[in-house]
Amino acid sequence: MAASRSLVLPAIDLPELGRGEVWLVGAGPGAPGLLTLEALNAIQQADVIVHDALIDPRVLALAKPTARFEAVGKRGGRPSADQDDISERLVVLARNGERVVRLKGGDPFVFGRGGEEVLTLAQNDVAFRVLPGLTAGLAGLTAFSIPATMRGLNQAIILATGHLGAEGGLDWPALARTGQPLVIYMAVRTIAPITEALRAGGLAPETATAIISAATTPAASILVSTLAEIADAAEAAAVAAPALLVVGSIVSFRDTLDQLATTLQTEADA
Numbered sequence: 001m002a003a004s005r006s007l008v009l010p011a012i013d014l015p016e017l018g019r020g021e022v023w024l025v026g027a028g029p030g031a032p033g034l035l036t037l038e039a040l041n042a043i044q045q046a047d048v049i050v051h052d053a054l055i056d057p058r059v060l061a062l063a064k065p066t067a068r069f070e071a072v073g074k075r076g077g078r079p080s081a082d083q084d085d086i087s088e089r090l091v092v093l094a095r096n097g098e099r100v101v102r103l104k105g106g107d108p109f110v111f112g113r114g115g116e117e118v119l120t121l122a123q124n125d126v127a128f129r130v131l132p133g134l135t136a137g138l139a140g141l142t143a144f145s146i147p148a149t150m151r152g153l154n155q156a157i158i159l160a161t162g163h164l165g166a167e168g169g170l171d172w173p174a175l176a177r178t179g180q181p182l183v184i185y186m187a188v189r190t191i192a193p194i195t196e197a198l199r200a201g202g203l204a205p206e207t208a209t210a211i212i213s214a215a216t217t218p219a220a221s222i223l224v225s226t227l228a229e230i231a232d233a234a235e236a237a238a239v240a241a242p243a244l245l246v247v248g249s250i251v252s253f254r255d256t257l258d259q260l261a262t263t264l265q266t267e268a269d270a
Ligand SMILES: C[S@@+](CC[C@H](N)C(=O)[O-])C[C@H]1O[C@@H](n2cnc3c(N)ncnc32)[C@H](O)[C@@H]1O
Pocket: 028, 029, 030, 054, 104, 105, 106, 107, 108, 109, 110, 111, 112, 134, 135, 136, 137, 140, 184, 185, 186, 187, 212, 213, 214, 215, 216, 217, 241, 242, 243, 244
């Protein structure tokens, strides 16, 4: 008998998206299969989906046939809609009585400016809801068999932005001194200064470091190197956004796992 590909769901009560409401929905790191059921439920009810650049077209294809789409993507270095304009647009759509989904990559409240958008909605008396999504910084690790925490390796994990701004960004040497792994979003153009600052904070040049690109999408890749060499390796590999810079011993867990998996495979072949 041919295997069924249909998804059979138990009866779960999922909320109804009302007219004039805006739901901020986390779409996860990319793969449509990593949407939550709540996100799917929201997407299928929306009259209008206001979405980021990173949303996979297969996710948008889950909308009802009459749904309209407004792309407001922010991509580093390219022109994008102004944040205030996006928030105001959500208010206008809600006031027009539309069922609005504001679809964001990952989790709306992790480096997603979701907080600013709900503040504008609240200030304008627009009913809203925020649906969590898998954030790329954690799902991207797991997708590449890197544990975010591992007993004996780390007791914390630091999620940071790689935007340096006029002030040079975070106190990288202080973060280095915590000895805890770092997962740095939006760091493609700042790998060199960040890794130098982490070394200045005392991290060893041979600290395991990786760049995870387009995790969970068909273009997913990982580049593993050391803190001292990752900037050159990234340049040579022409690494592009979306990508995460991951620094710390959790990266080496992958090698340990690979060796064991190879051993198992060799034993199975014997
Ligand atoms: C504006 S932030 C949005 C983060 C999002 N709200 C989240 O929770 O994942 C965009 C950054 O997230 C990271 N990112 C998003 N999707 C990714 C993916 N599939 N693989 C690797 N990094 C990703 C990249 O660092 C990218 O520059």
